[in-house]
Amino acid sequence: MELVEKTDQAQAELLKNFEEKINRGDAIEPKDKMPDAYRKHLIRQISQHAHSEVIGMQPEGNWITRAPSLRAKQILLAKIQDEGGHGLYLYSAAETLGISRDEMIQLLHSGKAKYSSIFNYPTLTWADIGAVGWLVDGAAIVNQVSLQRTSYGPYSRAMVRICKEESFHQRQGYEIMAKMMQGTKEQREMAQDAMNRLWWPSLMMFGPHDSESPRTSDAMKWRIKRHSNDELRQKFIDKTVQQAEVIGLTVPDKDLKWNEAKGHYDHGPIDWDEFYRVVNGNGPCNKQRMDHHIRVHNEGAWVREAAEAYRKKKENLN
Amino acid sequence: MNQQQALYKYCVGLGDDALIQSYRLSEWCRNAPILEEDLALTNFALDMTGRAQVLLSYAGKVEGAGRTDDDLAYRRAERQFYNHLIMELPNGDFAFTMARLLFTATYEYYFFTELKNSADHDLAAVAAKTVKEVKYHMAHATDWVLRLGDGTEESHNRMQKAVNELWMYTHELFATDPDVAMLRDGNIAVDLAVVKSAWLQFISRTLTEATLAVPADGYQQTGGAAGIHTEHMGHILSEMQYLQRAYPDATW
Numbered sequence: 001m002e003l004v005e006k007t008d009q010a011q012a013e014l015l016k017n018f019e020e021k022i023n024r025g026d027a028i029e030p031k032d033k034m035p036d037a038y039r040k041h042l043i044r045q046i047s048q049h050a051h052s053e054v055i056g057m058q059p060e061g062n063w064i065t066r067a068p069s070l071r072a073k074q075i076l077l078a079k080i081q082d083e084g085g086h087g088l089y090l091y092s093a094a095e096t097l098g099i100s101r102d103e104m105i106q107l108l109h110s111g112k113a114k115y116s117s118i119f120n121y122p123t124l125t126w127a128d129i130g131a132v133g134w135l136v137d138g139a140a141i142v143n144q145v146s147l148q149r150t151s152y153g154p155y156s157r158a159m160v161r162i163c164k165e166e167s168f169h170q171r172q173g174y175e176i177m178a179k180m181m182q183g184t185k186e187q188r189e190m191a192q193d194a195m196n197r198l199w200w201p202s203l204m205m206f207g208p209h210d211s212e213s214p215r216t217s218d219a220m221k222w223r224i225k226r227h228s229n230d231e232l233r234q235k236f237i238d239k240t241v242q243q244a245e246v247i248g249l250t251v252p253d254k255d256l257k258w259n260e261a262k263g264h265y266d267h268g269p270i271d272w273d274e275f276y277r278v279v280n281g282n283g284p285c286n287k288q289r290m291d292h293h294i295r296v297h298n299e300g301a302w303v304r305e306a307a308e309a310y311r312k313k314k315e316n317l318n
Numbered sequence: 319m320n321q322q323q324a325l326y327k328y329c330v331g332l333g334d335d336a337l338i339q340s341y342r343l344s345e346w347c348r349n350a351p352i353l354e355e356d357l358a359l360t361n362f363a364l365d366m367t368g369r370a371q372v373l374l375s376y377a378g379k380v381e382g383a384g385r386t387d388d389d390l391a392y393r394r395a396e397r398q399f400y401n402h403l404i405m406e407l408p409n410g411d412f413a414f415t416m417a418r419l420l421f422t423a424t425y426e427y428y429f430f431t432e433l434k435n436s437a438d439h440d441l442a443a444v445a446a447k448t449v450k451e452v453k454y455h456m457a458h459a460t461d462w463v464l465r466l467g468d469g470t471e472e473s474h475n476r477m478q479k480a481v482n483e484l485w486m487y488t489h490e491l492f493a494t495d496p497d498v499a500m501l502r503d504g505n506i507a508v509d510l511a512v513v514k515s516a517w518l519q520f521i522s523r524t525l526t527e528a529t530l531a532v533p534a535d536g537y538q539q540t541g542g543a544a545g546i547h548t549e550h551m552g553h554i555l556s557e558m559q560y561l562q563r564a565y566p567d568a569t570w
Contacts, residue, residue, distance in 0.1 A: 306473030
């Protein structure tokens with residue numbers, strides 16, 4: 001009994017020190033003591049972020065072989081390569097918390113780990129590649145800029161680097177849309193159609209309204225998250241609506257209007273039924289994305305085994 | 319064929335090799351056995367697309383008919399492509415792709431090392447840049463051929479099968495014709511005999527180290543220089559050129 005009390009006391013002390021450190025604005029580093037719940041929250045969030053980068057390679061990769069010019073192909077290849085690189089940094093950041101990349105991939109395959117639901121939507125035309133860069137990366141940046149000051153050091157440093165690259169992607173996506181809006185009638189229709197299909201799912205990327213978001217409070221208290229879902233969503237809407245207007249795209253929201261008093265755009269209701277339906281596995285490409293990842297992973301098993309066997313052989317020789 | 323036409327064809331052939339090989343490698347993006355390979359192969363595809371862009375743009379200039387790099391990549395028909403057949407073969411498994419990359423990158427390394435001395439300054443400049451890039455492609459492929467050749471029984475068998483299947487497409491890399499001979503006389507084109515001997519030496523050594531057998535020479539496939547391709551080529555072009563062909567008035 002005495003021992004339990006002592007342990008409880010030690011736990012309370014640990015939590016107190018930890019929270020003081022957070023409140024001072026110090027970064028938490030891998031070897032620092034941290035509450036289990038903090039560690040678990042970070043593993044969940046960072047691995048989800050890493051999986052999103054990797055699964056996101058699928059809808060974009062869908063257009064690599066059909067990119068319409070050599071320049072467009074180079075930009076798209078470089079972008080997808082960046083996304084894969086972000087996946088790598090993030091897996092490494094999560095590994096500092098005591099989980100391996102293999103374990104994270106297993107959790108993804110078993111459905112226990114998630115990835116951003118936006119990648120369950122298909123890229124149907126070349127304009128979708130523009131819209132993904134502009135809207136999806138644009139939404140991701142708003143979130144990631146905020147995460148640059150997240151409390152966990154390795155995550156925060158990964159975000160600083162990732163943000164630099166994402167801002168290129170966002171501009172390149174916007175350039176595709178702008179070019180198409182200056183192009184033929186068919187191109188303009190393609191661009192508007194991509195906007196119509198991807199606008200609402202992009203707003204959903206920020207997650208449920210603050211009043212409905214279950215994990216926000218701990219994440220805010222521990223400064224993993226620095227701004228709420230609704231704050232970030234609003235920031236994204238405000239900057240993107242203006243960009244759409246400049247190139248002549250219509251935002252598919254009849255309730256959208258500038259609110260002079262608030263200094264923000266008001267927007268129409270988000271279809272949360274669709275959000276939860278897709279999050280829970282019933283979107284256009286959920287099955288396809290996961291089947292693809294599992295198939296490729298399994299097909300590559302013999303390569304990974306061979307590399308490991310070769311490494312061991314060489315180690316034994318030395 | 320006059321010298322200008324021969325030079326156009328020479329540059330287009332080099333550009334097509336890069337373009338088509340890049341197409342195949344880029345198909346690995348999101349399909350590789352580990353994430354690091356998704357990145358590596360995408361990165362090589364990116365190098366090659368850049369090389370294709372410079373070479374096709376130069377070919378357009380040599381031709382003098384106002385065609386751009388994109389016109390040449392996206393608006394030519396199959397019979398006007400001059401890449402080597404080995405570049406267009408489907409990827410197969412990872413062993414097949416790595417064996418091919420070893421063969422082509424080693425060829426390119428020695429080829430562009432020679433082309434650095436070309437009397438054509440534009441080609442010499444492209445060669446100087448390309449040698450640095452393909453050195454990495456070659457090193458990467460060599461590492462994988464060693465790992466897979468001398469890894470597990472399965473990987474060894476897959477690698478040997480790949481090497482055997484690809485062998486009949488390798489000799490075309492060193493085949494010369496009267497047009498190339500004309501450019502050789504002007505010190506523009508590379509002496510392929512020099513490239514072949516360096517290639518064969520490196521490949522034999524690498525395959526042997528990887529515990530793989532060097533195949534015996536048998537029937538050899540050729541046709542790229544005459545624009546006669548495998549059946550795979552038409553499918554590459556129908557996919558690659560889709561948007562440019564479907565929306566001829568659009569700019570992207």
